[in-house]
Amino acid sequence: MTRINGEPINLVISGVGGQGNILLSRLIGRSLLKKGYLVSIGETLGVAQRGGAVMSNIRISEKMPFGPLTPEGKAHLIVSLEPLETLRMLSRYGNPEVTTLTNFRPTLTVDVLTRKDKYPDYAALKQAIDTLSGTAFFLDATAMALKLGNPIITNVIMMGALIGLDMIPLTREDIEAEIKASFSADRAELNLTALAHGIDAIAAGT
Amino acid sequence: MSTIAGTTTGTREMMMGNEAIARGALEAGVQFVTGYPGTPSSEIVETVARSARETGVYVEWSINEKVAAEVAAAASFAGLRTLTAMKTAGFNVALDFLAHLGYSGLGKHGGSMVVVVCDDPEGHSSGDEADSRWFAQTEGAPLLEPDSPQEAKEMTTWAFELSEQFNCYVMVRSYTRLSLASGPVTLGRIPEIGKKAQFDTSQETISPYMPKPSHVRQHQRLASIRPLFERSRFNWYQGPEKPELLIICSGIGTRYSLEAVGALGLEKSVGILKLGTLWPFPTKLVAEHLARTRRVLMVEEVDPFLESHAKILAFDSPAVSKDLKIYGKDSGHIPAEGELNPSIVMKGLAELFGLDYTIREADYERKISTAVDKLLINRGVAWCPGCPHRASFWAVKQAIRKDGRDGFPTGDIGCYTLDVYPSGSQQIKALHAMGSGVGLASGFGKLAQFGLEQPVVAICGDSTFFHASIPGLINAVRNRANMVLVLLDNSATAMTGFQPHPGTETDILGEAAPVISTEAICRSIGCHVEVSDPFDIKGTTAKLLRLMKEDGTKVMIMRRICELVRMKEERTFPFKVWIDAEKCRGEKCSFCTRFFKCPALPWDRETGKAVIDEATCVGCGVCVEICPPGAIFREVTA
Numbered sequence: 001m002t003r004i005n006g007e008p009i010n011l012v013i014s015g016v017g018g019q020g021n022i023l024l025s026r027l028i029g030r031s032l033l034k035k036g037y038l039v040s041i042g043e044t045l046g047v048a049q050r051g052g053a054v055m056s057n058i059r060i061s062e063k064m065p066f067g068p069l070t071p072e073g074k075a076h077l078i079v080s081l082e083p084l085e086t087l088r089m090l091s092r093y094g095n096p097e098v099t100t101l102t103n104f105r106p107t108l109t110v111d112v113l114t115r116k117d118k119y120p121d122y123a124a125l126k127q128a129i130d131t132l133s134g135t136a137f138f139l140d141a142t143a144m145a146l147k148l149g150n151p152i153i154t155n156v157i158m159m160g161a162l163i164g165l166d167m168i169p170l171t172r173e174d175i176e177a178e179i180k181a182s183f184s185a186d187r188a189e190l191n192l193t194a195l196a197h198g199i200d201a202i203a204a205g206t
Numbered sequence: 207m208s209t210i211a212g213t214t215t216g217t218r219e220m221m222m223g224n225e226a227i228a229r230g231a232l233e234a235g236v237q238f239v240t241g242y243p244g245t246p247s248s249e250i251v252e253t254v255a256r257s258a259r260e261t262g263v264y265v266e267w268s269i270n271e272k273v274a275a276e277v278a279a280a281a282s283f284a285g286l287r288t289l290t291a292m293k294t295a296g297f298n299v300a301l302d303f304l305a306h307l308g309y310s311g312l313g314k315h316g317g318s319m320v321v322v323v324c325d326d327p328e329g330h331s332s333g334d335e336a337d338s339r340w341f342a343q344t345e346g347a348p349l350l351e352p353d354s355p356q357e358a359k360e361m362t363t364w365a366f367e368l369s370e371q372f373n374c375y376v377m378v379r380s381y382t383r384l385s386l387a388s389g390p391v392t393l394g395r396i397p398e399i400g401k402k403a404q405f406d407t408s409q410e411t412i413s414p415y416m417p418k419p420s421h422v423r424q425h426q427r428l429a430s431i432r433p434l435f436e437r438s439r440f441n442w443y444q445g446p447e448k449p450e451l452l453i454i455c456s457g458i459g460t461r462y463s464l465e466a467v468g469a470l471g472l473e474k475s476v477g478i479l480k481l482g483t484l485w486p487f488p489t490k491l492v493a494e495h496l497a498r499t500r501r502v503l504m505v506e507e508v509d510p511f512l513e514s515h516a517k518i519l520a521f522d523s524p525a526v527s528k529d530l531k532i533y534g535k536d537s538g539h540i541p542a543e544g545e546l547n548p549s550i551v552m553k554g555l556a557e558l559f560g561l562d563y564t565i566r567e568a569d570y571e572r573k574i575s576t577a578v579d580k581l582l583i584n585r586g587v588a589w590c591p592g593c594p595h596r597a598s599f600w601a602v603k604q605a606i607r608k609d610g611r612d613g614f615p616t617g618d619i620g621c622y623t624l625d626v627y628p629s630g631s632q633q634i635k636a637l638h639a640m641g642s643g644v645g646l647a648s649g650f651g652k653l654a655q656f657g658l659e660q661p662v663v664a665i666c667g668d669s670t671f672f673h674a675s676i677p678g679l680i681n682a683v684r685n686r687a688n689m690v691l692v693l694l695d696n697s698a699t700a701m702t703g704f705q706p707h708p709g710t711e712t713d714i715l716g717e718a719a720p721v722i723s724t725e726a727i728c729r730s731i732g733c734h735v736e737v738s739d740p741f742d743i744k745g746t747t748a749k750l751l752r753l754m755k756e757d758g759t760k761v762m763i764m765r766r767i768c769e770l771v772r773m774k775e776e777r778t779f780p781f782k783v784w785i786d787a788e789k790c791r792g793e794k795c796s797f798c799t800r801f802f803k804c805p806a807l808p809w810d811r812e813t814g815k816a817v818i819d820e821a822t823c824v825g826c827g828v829c830v831e832i833c834p835p836g837a838i839f840r841e842v843t844a
Contacts, residue, residue, distance in 0.1 A: 016585065018822075026388075029220040033390055039220065040354075040461075041388040046245030046331030047701065050624060051588035051805055065354055067461030068387035071469070071548040073565040084585065091578050096570050105821075108808045110588045110629035113799040119811075120581035128577040132570075142821055151821040 001099065001135070001165045004077065008061035010070040011168060014089045015081030016107045017049040020155035024079075025056035027159065027182065031174045032060055042068025051110070053085055060168065078133075079162050081141075081155060082107050083125050090132045099167060100133040103158055105142035137161070139201050145194065153194035160198020172199060211257035211396055221391040223384035224249035226355035227322055230362030231289045232261060234318075235397045238281040239265045240274040242673065243702035244293030245331035246385040247324035251291055252703070255714045262399055267705055267714050270640070270673040271296035275303050275321065279375075282312045282319040283412055284403040287366055291322040294338050295619075295639065299674070301341060304375070308345035309414030309424055311373045315406045318369035320362060321347070324380045327507045327545035331382075331701075333619070333638070335543070337509035339379055342485040346424040347377045348431050349485035350440065353460040355389040361440060361482065363394070368434075372427050379484070381507055383458045383545065428486045435483035436490050443495065445477025451558060452499040453478045454492065456512060459505035459546055466551035470561060487515045497525040503554060504534030507546050533558060588629035591806035592769035592824035595622045598694050598740040599631040600802070600832065601764070602663060605750040606633070613661035613754065615692070616650070618643035618675070620667035621701045621768075622694050629803055634665065641666070641674025644691055648678055651687030651759070661754045665692045669699035669707040671724055682759040683732050690753045691733075691761045693724055694740075696768040704771050728761040740764040743831050769824060779825030781840035783818050789837035790815045802832050 011028070015021045022043060029039045043056035059066040075093035078100045080086035086102045104126065111117040120128075130136045141157040156179075163172050172195070179191045210221075210229055221229065227250050231239065241251040255265040264281075268274035271292040278290040292300060304321065312319060326332040342349035348368055352358035358380065365376040414420045435441070444464075445452075453476060455463045460480045467476045479495045481488065496502065496519065504513040513534040520526045535542040539554040549565065556563035566574070589596045599622070606613040617623060617634030618641065625634045636646050647664035666675045671693055682689055699705040706712055706719075713719040728735045736753060738746040746764060753760040792814035799809050799816060806823035809816045816837070827840035 017587065018590070026220070029388055033218060033220050038390055039388075041220075042383055043386065043388075044330065045386045047587055047624075048330065050590060050621065050701075051585075051629070053585040064464070065356070065389050065461070066465060067458055067548060068383050068389070069462075069547045071465070071552065071565075084581075084583070087577060087582055088585075091574050091582060094570075094574060095566055107805075107822075109583060109585045110803050110805060111584065111586060113803055113805070113808055114628065115796070115800060116628060117583040119583065125581055128581055132573060132577060146821065154821075 001167050003169060004167050006076050007063065008059045008066050009168060010075045010093070011058040011060065012055060012070065012075045012078045012089050012093055013058065013080070014053070014055040014078065014085040016085065017052045017054045019081040020152070021054055021056050021081060024155055024159050025058055027175060027178050028058055028170065031170050031178045035169065035174065037062060037169065038065045040066050040068045053088055055089060077101070077167055079158060081158060083129065084120070086129050087125065090129065094132050097134040099135045099165070100129055101137045101158070101161055101165065102129060103141040103154060104138045105140055137165070137202070141198065144197050144201070148193065148197065150190065153190060156191045156194035157198040160195040161202050163195070164199040164202025210253050211261045215393055215395045218390050218392045220388050221355050222249055222386060222388050223355045223358050223380055224386070225253045226359040226391045227362045227378065227380065228253035229391065229393065230359035231320065231366070232257070232263070232396045233359070233394045234363040234366035235287055235399055236289050236366070237263055237286045237399050237401065238278060238288040239263055239290070240268045240278045241291040242268055242271045242274050242296050243699050243705040244296050245702055246326055246382045247291050247293045247322065247380070248702045248705065250322055251714070258715055261396070265714055267707065269708060271300040272303050275300040275307070278319055279303070279307055279312070281403065282317045284405045285315050285317040285401060286403055287318045289320045289322065292324070293332065294323060294325045294336050295332060295334065297323045297338055297341070299640070301345070305345050306414045307375060308347050309417060309420035310412050311423070312375070313406070313412040314409035315404070316373050317401070318366045319375040320365045320369060320378060321375050322378045322380060324385045325508065326382050328382070335508050337511060339484060339511045340509070342377045346428060347375055347485070348372070348428070349377045349379060350482060351379045351457045351484050352384060352482065353457055353480065355384070355387070355391045357440065357482065358384060359391050368431070372431055374427055381457060432486040432488065435486060435488045438483045440482025441480065441488060441491060443477060443479050446474060448498050449477030450475040450499070451501040451503060452495055453503050453505055454481065454512060454516060455505035456481045456484060457507055459507060459551070462546055462548040462551045463505050465548045466555050469552055470555055470559070472555065472559065476555070481512065484512065487519070489519055492516060493519055493523040493525065496520055496523060496530060500527050500529050500531065501558065502530065502532045503539060503558060504532065505540060505546065505551055508543070510535040510542070586627050586629050587624055588627070588803065588805050589621065589624055590769055591804055591822050592826035593621070594696055594740050594764070594766035594769065595694060596802065596804060597743055597828050598692070598746070598764045599625055599633065601740060601743050601746040601750060602665070602692060603631050603633055604747040605754060606663070608747070608751050609661060609754050611660055613663060615663040615665050616643040616646040618666035618670050620670050622665060622667055640670050641678055644675045644678030644682065647689040647691070648682035648685065648687045651682060651689035652685060654688065661688070663690045663692055663754070665694065668693065668695040668697065668709050668724060672708045672722070676727065679728070679733070679759065680731050687759055688757055689759055690750065692750070693761060693763045695724060695763050695765040698768045698771050700768045700770070704768065724763060733759050733761045735761045735763065737763045737765060740766055741826065741828055743828070769826065773824060779843055781825040781827035782843055783823060783825055783827055783829065783838065783840045785816050785818060786837045786839060787813070787815050789835050791835055795834060797834050798829055798832060798838070802829060804829060
């Protein structure tokens with residue numbers, strides 16, 4: 001993919017509370033700042049972290065610190081840890097050019113458990129995301145994480161996929177350095193493995 | 207990882223607004239910091255605490271916000287630089303003291319005191335979206351509102367200087383999209399802390415009495431601050447000499463206004479007057495700008511605070527055009543409720559200029575609408591897998607049902623508040639402020655003489671119990687109210703980030719601290735107290751049922767550590783849990799999924815049978831107890 005030409009670049013990361021989207025926004029924010037970008041991040045904390053729909057707005061500028069929320073319809077790239085949440089973000093920030101990257105591993109809502117709501121048909125959901133995106137990428141990062149023995153690294157696999165797309169001004173080396181600086185040695189190693197799997201998944205043509 | 211105090215001067219770091227406020231305090235030489243946790247304010251105190259060992263700053267989580275303000279004020283009376291931080295709901299608690307402190311000032315040799323209040327526009331994590339700025343006016347406190355993490359740091363540092371210079375506390379108003387947002391912050395120097403505490407006993411009593419002369423002094427103080435605010439660098443103007451339209455904004459409204467003007471290409475027609483010093487209102491500065499235009503749009507979160515003052519000022523200013531129109535919340539160009547975003551400002555601005563503002567092409571918009579209507583469902587919040595509250599409320603429900611008198615719980619503020627959501631057991635029938643559950647139950651418990659036969663169960667958490675529930679409980683005992691207090695003790699202030707409280711073994715620095723026993727308090731005031739592990743659902747239900755049938759004020763402590771805290775400490779799964787698909791009755795039963803509602807216990811769409819979600823199950827094993835056909839099994843892990 002080509003680098004996004006935007007001022008600012010609007011990246012949205014979404015998911016379900018507890019999936020770890022905040023770690024991703026922090027790693028990205030710190031790495032970009034080191035490269036001289038002015039980054040603003042707006043995100044959901046507090047009660048929504050208890051299983052609710054969460055999102056981080058990351059706004060990347062070379063000129064000024066923007067406000068932490070993206071205008072409606074103005075996302076360049078949506079990375080989502082859950083497919084329903086991709087659709088939710090598309091409804092708010094989507095446009096015909098937007099690229100989406102989705103961990104296609106549905107997390108049922110509690111209203112679905114109680115039969116109050118119906119989780120959308122998976123194929124229909126995928127189709128809708130595809131239709132509403134300029135380009136849509138799907139992978140099952142949760143399955144990859146379980147295979148690696150730890151579902152907690154799903155988010156970092158998605159980070160790898162994001163880096164693999166090469167759409168924001170960050171390289172693999174930038175994020176690797178940030179991971180090494182942010183974690184203890186053993187946790188860094190696990191996260192670097194996760195990152196590599198995400199990058200490889202994109203390279204293999206997800 | 208290095209702490210916030212360990213970073214190098216002059217470097218630029220990504221910081222949350224709350225971290226920037228903490229850093230600003232450290233750069234002002236803050237010595238003493240207090241607060242009570244509450245989203246979106248908690249990280250201010252926590253950030254200072256993380257560096258407390260290297261900086262020597264005293265930090266405490268106080269029992270509630272009023273005490274936090276009092277503790278901080280005492281340190282300022284003794285000459286120290288102090289800060290207290292709280293969310294708006296807690297600010298209401300602190301106001302009882304702060305209202306009087308606004309009159310009295312900080313004493314003869316006072317240091318400085320900064321009060322940071324974090325509003326929650328949209329009420330993301332609150333029961334209200336109240337605008338605290340009005341209270342600065344009521345209490346006579348100077349008020350600053352930053353627009354970014356960088357400015358939050360600089361303003362906080364300046365707030366200490368102001369406080370020291372004018373001998374009063376200074377209020378810094380933050381809000382969710384600053385406190386919890388992150389942005390670049392350039393770091394300054396952290397000074398050595400030198401000042402010793404000393405209280406001057408020769409001075410007059412520090413007190414608002416007599417109120418009238420104190421009020422006069424307060425007004426004089428504000429009058430002497432105003433000229434400083436008129437020329438503060440935190441207020442600035444950008445735009446043409448005589449703008450066709452003037453935006454007056456503060457806080458996050460500034461960032462969105464800058465973006466909106468740029469996006470609509472209105473740089474040559476629209477001027478932006480950004481205000482950072484809000485009270486005392488910089489009247490001269492604003493009047494000058496009002497005189498140069500005929501149309502004004504006010505952009506602020508949440509209430510029309512600046513808008514009201516701008517309108518009053520326009521009425522009083524002879525140089526202002528008679529045709530001047532001030533638009534904003536009153537005119538409906540900016541919504542009167544909820545948080546701002548750039549699109550809101552773009553829409554309001556476009557309307558005033560008669561411009562077309564469409565977010566997306568009609569064709570794409572139609573596709574979005576179709577997908578949303580057909581596929582998008584709400585994702586409500588829920589208790590985590592393994593959360594003790596799910597089991598506790600299950601027991602409460604069983605006990606109320608078995609009691610058979612149509613009993614009901616009153617609720618309180620914490621993770622257990624989630625009971626009112628569809629993901630909870632939806633039993634709580636009244637829910638307000640910290641401690642209100644007990645106060646309400648104390649009232650319901652006195653209604654027998656008027657014919658009320660329903661038993662009432664108040665539910666509160668451990669941190670909430672210490673914060674505000676004790677007076678209500680004493681009130682109930684003293685007035686012989688019939689009620690049960692169910693105290694959900696998960697050994698943390700869980701909702702706001704697992705902070706310690708007077709019942710936990712360590713303090714904010716992780717050091718051993720005296721533990722105050724909830725049982726001992728309840729027993730000492732005369733309550734019959736029972737303690738139970740909520741994961742023993744049957745035993746807990748039976749105990750609660752017995753208490754509900756007794757006369758008087760009783761307490762049932764349901765004790766089990768927050769699952770997120772336990773998992774972080776132990777990193778173990780107590781049980782391996784599985785479902786026997788043969789025994790599961792699937793859709794015909796679906797009792798576990800419909801009523802127990804654990805996110806880690808969904809069901810298979812093809813077979814209709816319950817399944818364990820291996821990615822989220824923490825192995826608490828409680829679901830084994832509630833499965834009617836006994837199809838769920840658990841085995842202790844090695």
